[in-house]
Amino acid sequence: MPDSLMPNVPATLFADPREARRAIRAGRHTGWTANVAPGFVQGNLAILPADWAGEFLRYCQLNPKPCPIVGMSEPGDPFLPQLGQDLDIRSDVPSYRVFRDGVPEGDVPDIAHLWRDDLVAFVLGCSFSFEAALLDAGLPLRHIACGTGVPMYLTNVPTAPAGRFHGNLVVSMRPFKPADAVRAVQVTSRFPNVHGAPVHIGLPHLIGIDDIDQPWEGPATEVMADELPVFWACGVTPQAAIRMARPPFAITHTPGHMVVTDIRNAAVAAL
Template sequence: MSAVPKVSGATVTGGPEAAALAARAAIRSGRHAGPTAGLAPGMVQGNLAILPKAVAHDFLRFCDLNPKPCPVIGMSQPGDPMLPMLGGDIDIRTDVPRYRVWRDGQLAEEPTDIRALWRDDLVAFVLGCSFSFEEALVADGLRIRHIERNQNVAMYRTNVATAPAGPFHGPLVVSMRPFVPADAIRAIQITTRFPRVHGAPVHFGDPAAIGIQDIDKPDYGDRVEILAGEVPVFWACGVTPQAVVAAARLPFCITHAPGAMLITDVRNSTLAVM
């Protein structure tokens, strides 16, 4: 397999790191089973894909070919549920608020704990998440509507094809945030500094140009209102593997439920490119 990029900063010392530990403890105990936006500010959150070892190399190759929707920030050894490069106590079987279990490309269940489903041949991939660059947008004074309204971000399947690898192929999924044009330009400038968490947008303006027929009906997440004078801005999204899994019709795999991320001990600031 190709080398997974190393992420520095996974040392717990207090402050935001302590908040990440507390958030994972709440998730692990079942006290939190919903979206993770706003939890442990300052810390990297990740999308999840768990696949059998037999197709793990192909999936890593798929990520290499599609780095904007699938930036790998961590990967487990086969059968090992721990991810020490992202947090010393992380157990991928219990530390995501809600999982999605896929069988033959169909969503089979959404458990909050996958210990009973874990196998010795499973490999976990953690992918960068837009929550990291959202923090940078907010810090610069930009308003993020789904955060202000306590919603999940709106996500859409597009007609933009991903580069295939082995059994993995399918449409790009994007997340949308509305801005007035001047703020959209600033958002593009800021997110360009975060290639490890999707980077600059892939599109802005007319949703139909990327195959979105009804902006008010997202495929994942919540409808986010677009006000007069605003334009929708679209970023590549880490939910893309869910669309790819459905297209590949794998006998078995596990992903996160949209918006329910893995909270790590890595600081968002370590992912910025200056």
């Protein structure tokens, strides 16, 4: 979409995170969460059996750029009050992805029927959290103007292994004109707990992306002739690691459909 057709201020979906979660829980919002409750932290989700959780925690600790932990549940407890007093991880995500033996078997709107007493939920920082700051800085975000999520790509960049968890980095992409790309680096550097500064700018083939128009996950976003693709570490990286580790059972969010928390972005910004 040409910049001339992009609205200066995209419509906000649910200014309040509690309102957003109620709508998600009731099935009234089942889509992307980009620009939902702007100003509040959103999170990626990974749910694993307790006997796999220790290795996964170590994997996240060794790979803080794509896997910054913002919350973790006790085994069998679906509530994360530190992220939202009413947050029920079984129902408050618009779409979940179910894995068996590392293979995704489908997406479901809630996981109450799949919940078990041994499951541990991890909520990881998401780049949607810094998008309000980018918009406040006057930097256009095409996927929000188009009402979609961001494109995500599996790269050739290895992550640090931890036990059975290993694999390559997944990145999200947003296109910017060169001067805006510099500003985007400055803005997002203030948010290390939600992926922080980009990991790569331009020349996608250098990180193993052969076709920018064919994302690994999410919809394609057009990169104009006067723009650079800017890549951030992405919290979908654990989904690539789950495919490699092949736990007997796991649940994640469907990419682009995030956990909306009550934590303000200002609380995770660097001073």
